[in-house]
Amino acid sequence: MVAVESWDEVPAQARRRHAELAAEVEEHRVRYYEQDAPIVSDAEFDTLMRELEALEAEHPVLVTPDSPTQKVGGAAAEGFAKVEHRERLLSLDNAMDDEELAEWAERVARELDGIDYHYLCELKVDGLAVNLTYEHGRLVLAATRGTGRVGEDITANVRTIKEIPHQLRGENIPALVEIRGEVYLPTEAFAELNASLAAENDRRRAENEERASQGRRPHALLRLFANPRNAAAGSLRMKDPQVTASRPLHMVVHGIGAREGFDIDCQSHAYRLLHDWGLPTARHNRVVGTLDEVRAFIRQFGEQRHSVEHEIDGVVVKVDEIALQGRLGATSKSPRWAIAWKYPPExxxxxxxxxxxxxxxxxxxxxxxxxxxxxxxxxxxxxxxxxxxxxxxxxxxxxxxxxxxxxxxxxxxxxxxxxxxxxxxxxxxxxxxxxxxxxxxxxxxxxxxxxxxxxxxxAQFCPAQVRERIAYLGGRESLDIDGLGYVAATALTQPLEPKEPPVKNEGDIFGLTLDQLLPIKVLVRDQKTGMPKLDDATGQEKQVTFFANLKGEPKKAAGLLLTNLAGARERPLWRYLNGLSIRHVGPVAAQALAREFRDLDAIFAASEEQLAATEGVGPIIARSILEWFEEDWHREVLRKWREAGVRFTEEAPAEEADRPLEGLTVVVTGTLAGHTRDGAKEALVSRGAKVTGSVSKKTDFVVAGDNPGSKYDKAVQLNLPLLDDEGFTVLLEAGPAAARAHLGLPALEEPAAEPAAEPQQVTPAEADQG
The missing domain is CATH 2.40.50.140 (Nucleic acid-binding proteins)
Known part of the structure; x- marks a missing residue:
């Protein structure tokens, strides 16, 4: 028999640390669950909780019913009626690394030795846990998790969430069912909400100046939300349901509590049933048979977590079979049949x-x-x-x-x-x-x-702007010159007392010689502070040569830079245009202009109207291009490049000869197996299609890979043609008619030709306004 440690036997240092941790964790629990005003991140809270759990594991006598490790969620907030859940809501244990995930899976395997079972993987939505109670299909109660047994009655506010049905639809509606899920605010809506609150604060500040001059009490400023989870929780706890209704809250359901009148065999089957009843279920769930498949799901959404419409902080892994969940059971606060894999904190x-x-x-x-x-x-x-x-x-x-x-x-x-x-x-x-x-x-x-x-x-002489432009010119989105990174750009553009730097602007890049590179020195900076180090002997800022060694001989960096500069004289036209750092002209606009004009001189010779008519350009970019070319020193940059042998023209690729997708508007969403997102867009644009970022009735096709997000939902709502990887290939290789046929859709009729409009006279003033 193992002796049980008594309170007096616990080292005093461990008792003190336990008391400190318990008090700190409890404060953070209250702030997170009850006040929606956390002062530490989730990761920092998890670290504190784990230290507390480790102490209690080492000294079990420290565990008391009041310990934060024994609690679920927080107390019901004041101002809302307290309600008791029919079945307790548990919280999940966390796995912070693969070792902890494997340990959980091994425990499950031991308990279920010889029994076939599956894992259900689903995204862990970072929202507010809510329990919905339906009686005979009618929503009678919505409550927060609270302590797991007692929560807050937020029924009036939840009824304002459009996708939560007040009455379940379909057949075989049960007499009673508790449905668990997360209420969340989409990431885009969160940004818009904080922007609107900030704008209201600006209005109040302006009004407060007037009120102060009149001796009146100022308006209180609104608090911006720290993250979407707090925004969702704060919105659900509004005393006025109309405020809640004004915020675009959503919900995803992920479980069933108490139930009467039906049975379910698997969690995944339960989700199908919930969907049939009209409840919002997740689209990304996956049933798998092995732990390696679980790991693959975790990796996939670790890479794609920002393409999901809501915040996620991990993946929940459950044993899918309901009977086996009951066999595995639960601790006082967590089910043994589920675990939450937590991604590294962001x-x-x-x-x-x-x-x-x-x-x-x-x-x-x-x-x-x-x-x-x-x-x-x-x-x-x-x-x-x-x-x-x-x-x-x-x-x-x-x-x-x-x-x-x-x-x-x-x-x-x-x-x-x-x-x-x-x-x-x-x-x-x-x-x-x-x-x-x-x-x-x-x-x-x-x-x-x-x-x-x-x-x-x-712009012409500011050292910071010149340095940043040279670094961008050498970067991947421009000329992609190995050896012309930020440090090299800094070295090339800083003054060499008493001489000027070898690169005064972009025009000097292609004319660099080895003699110019060898004398260049750079400051030696402290790695921690970033401040220049001082020479011990002279007290001056310490400098070292950048392209030459101590003997004055060229380093490899010098030859590499000159070789790569020579190779950069024959890059695609759009890369030169993008590398000029014309305001508003990024890679997308540069590629569109290069496809349209095929010649840099033709771009700068075009009118503002011609430039603006280019797909993806518009009047702002067009005006910016012409304003850039009006500067004498900008034209001098182009002259120097041309004299150095840079080619400013290019032939159209063979596949663009007929532009088979001309006139189509396409949206790409999700992850495609055969193309990167940028590669898919480039393939479409090179064939004449217009690729947009939003779905509308004017969209001809939506290309949807894995994890497509809200654009997929909008496309389904508008009944638009949806292409998977195979359908996308058909579109690229055989055109829109074949793509529609691939989907089993009829071909579109050609619109009747419209009569030519009468020419209109436009006055110079009207032209200027346009």
């Missing part, structure tokens, strides 16, 4: 040390946050995050010294979502946008009427 909290302003290649002044310490988010260490412009800083209410919520979605640049206001101590201060460029001294200003962004107008 949101963390960190302290904002300062805000600096960078000048981009088109002169835009962009504030960016510098964190006090690097933090790990989405699998990488970051210390900087974008804040877009001074208006975004104001709208997000970020102050210097704040603890902020930082997000890094996939490969996207880290972004500050907002401050954790509850952690302010009064020492925080407002950010003031600088009035002048810190690199050239030019006054920052909007470059056009209505432009929110401030820009440095010194």
């Amino acid at each position: 949101e963390v909290t960190a302290r904002l040390a300062r805000i600096q302003v960078g000048i981009g290649r088109t002169g835009r002044a962009t504030p960016y946050a510098v964190l006090a310490e690097p933090v790990k988010v989405a699998g990488s260490m970051v210390q900087y995050a974008t804040l877009h412009n001074q208006e975004v800083v104001k709208a997000k209410g970020v102050l210097l010294g704040d603890t902020v919520v930082l997000r890094k979605a996939g490969d996207v640049i880290p972004e500050i979502l907002g401050p954790v206001e509850d952690l302010r101590d009064g020492t925080e201060r407002a950010f003031v946008m600088p009035s002048h460029c810190h690199e050239c001294g030019a006054q920052l200003r909007p470059m056009s009427e209505g432009d929110i962004d401030l820009r440095c107008p010194n």
Whole structure:
């Protein structure tokens, strides 16, 4: 018999740490579940909870009914009636890595030794858990999870969610059923909601100035939501259901609680039944037979998690067979037949040390946050995050010294979502946008009427703009020159006292020689602070040659750069056009213009109307192109490139000779097996189709791969032709008629020719207005 440790035998340090952790975790539970105002990220909360669980596993005597490890969710909030669930709502244990997932699967296998079973994989929606109760098909109660046994009655608010039926449809409606799911706010709707709240705050600030002058009490400012989950929870807890109704909440159901009058054999079969009753079920669920297939599902949505319409923070894996779920049972808080795989966190909290302003290649002044310490988010260490412009800083209410919520979605640049206001101590201060460029001294200003962004107008000589443009020119989206990265661009464009830098602008790139490269020196910077190091002997900023070794001989980097520059003289036309950093002209517009004109001189010789008529260009881009060409030094760049042997013309590819998809409008969504998203779009555009980002009645085809998202739903709603991988191949190889035939649809009739319109006289004034 094993002796049980007594309270007095637990080391004092362990008891103290347990008390500290229990108090801290409990505070975070209350903030998350009851106040919808967390001050730490989910990942940070999980770390604290795991430490608490580890302590209690080592010293079981520390476990009490009041411990946060023994609780599910939070207490019912004040102001809403408390209701008891007929069947308890449990929370899920987490697997943070493959080892923990495998351990769970091994436990299941041991318990079910010799029995066939399957895994049901589904996305873990980051929303608010809600329990719907239907009696004889009528929605009689909607409640939050609460403690798992007692939740909040939010029936009036849930009734405003359009996709939740007030009456179940179909046959065999049960006498009673509890249906569990997550209410969420789509990511796009979340951004729009916060933008509307920020706009309302701007209106209130303006009105408050007048109210202050009159001695009247100011309007309170609205709090922006930290993430979609908090936005959904806050919206469902509104005292006024009309406010809830104004917000585009959705729900996805994922389970059944108490039930009378029907039986189910598998969880996946239950979802089909719920769908038939008119309830919103997930489209991404998958039943698999092996753990390797579970891992494949986890990998797939780890790569595609941002193409789903709602936030997900993991994958839920369940034993599909209901009878076996009962055999496996549950702990006091979690089912043993299910586990939640958690993806690496994409949101963390960190302290904002300062805000600096960078000048981009088109002169835009962009504030960016510098964190006090690097933090790990989405699998990488970051210390900087974008804040877009001074208006975004104001709208997000970020102050210097704040603890902020930082997000890094996939490969996207880290972004500050907002401050954790509850952690302010009064020492925080407002950010003031600088009035002048810190690199050239030019006054920052909007470059056009209505432009929110401030820009440095010194495009020709500003060191920051020249450096950024050269780096972009060498990047993958432009000329893709190996050896011309950001560090090389910095070295090439910085002054060589007393001489000028070898690259004063883009025009100098193709004329570089080895003699110009060898003297170039760069500052040696501290890896932690980024500040220049000082020479111990002289006290001056320490410099080293970049393209030459200590003997003055060329490094490999010098030869590599010159060789690759020579090869870059024959790139596709669109790459040169994109590399010129013309405002508003990105890769998509550059490719469209290259396909249309096939000659750079022809592009700059075209009228604004001709440029704007190009598919995907429009008047703003057209005007920007002509304004760029009006600058003498811009034309000098082109002259130097031409003299260096750059080719500005190209022949049309053979497959574009007849443009078989001319006039079609196509939307591509989801992941295709045979094409990347960009590759699919390029294949369509090269054949004459117009590829758009939104589905409408004017869309001819929607190409839908795996995990297509809301565009798929809109296409189904509008009854549009949907092409899978095979159908997409038919469209590309045989045209639209064959694609419709592949779907079993009739061919479209050719529209009757319209009579020619009478020519109209247009005055010069009308032409200018156009």
